[in-house]
């Protein structure tokens with residue numbers, strides 16, 4: 001498989017807090033990788049460093065072989081519009097709330113050069129359908145949507161330009177359990193159908209089990225265990241992973 005993103009020897013401290021300790025990770029085309037761990041273990045920081053939003057103190061991140069932190073802001077912004085997508089935990093961070101649902105999807109297409117209004121609207125309708133938002137809501141503002149619908153709209157806005165890699169930070173956090181399950185099914189279906197690589201941060205082990213081919217377990221900035229999801233969850237080697245898995249089983 002072709003490695004899309006490779007990171008090696010990442011270290012980052014916030015004062016006395018080691019947020020990343022010698023972290024290495026790679027993700028290939030079409031692969032879903034989950035980063036799990038308790039609150040404060042460094043998951044979001046890792047996602048921010050891997051997506052170029054934050055520079056590490058040491059270590060490298062490469063996209064298709066090019067050093068991300070050497071390529072400059074303009075090139076990283078271009079990646080964010082084209083090859084990459086970002087699904088935030090809070091859909092309000094990924095949507096424009098004063099723009100209609102259709103506009104939210106369509107403006108991403110315009111950012112990559114689409115100009116034909118009819119085509120853009122047609123694709124917006126198609127994507128609303130794919131994420132199970134009724135097309136009759138196309139001209140409504142996202143603030144009139146439920147949390148689950150907003151999250152599905154954020155996913156449509158992110159995927160409409162067919163990125164190769166999508167970063168997801170707790171995409172089901174803060175939603176009702178039944179809404180979470182539906183959203184996870186949707187993410188799983190779309191990632192398979194589109195052959196997307198997904199790097200998903202979650203503290204929900206069940207979500208990782210459902211979605212991820214591989215997982216990394218973080219604790220205090222370190223990757224304490226990684227491997228195929230079924231292997232890590234069915235036969236955890238590190239005491240911390242054993243604790244995580246047994247706490248879910250006991251719940």
Ligand SMILES: Nc1ncnc2c1ncn2[C@@H]1O[C@H](COP(=O)(O)OP(=O)(O)OP(=O)(O)O)[C@@H](O)[C@H]1O
Pocket residue numbers: 014017018019037038039040041042043044045046203
């Ligand atoms: N901008 C910052 N300034 C100072 N400390 C920070 C900053 N961002 C994160 N930290 C600290 O770095 C550590 C890792 O934080 P991070 O947000 O990456 O963890 P996390 O695993 O994503 O947690 P959560 O699941 O609660 O979001 C924590 O101790 C956090 O308090």
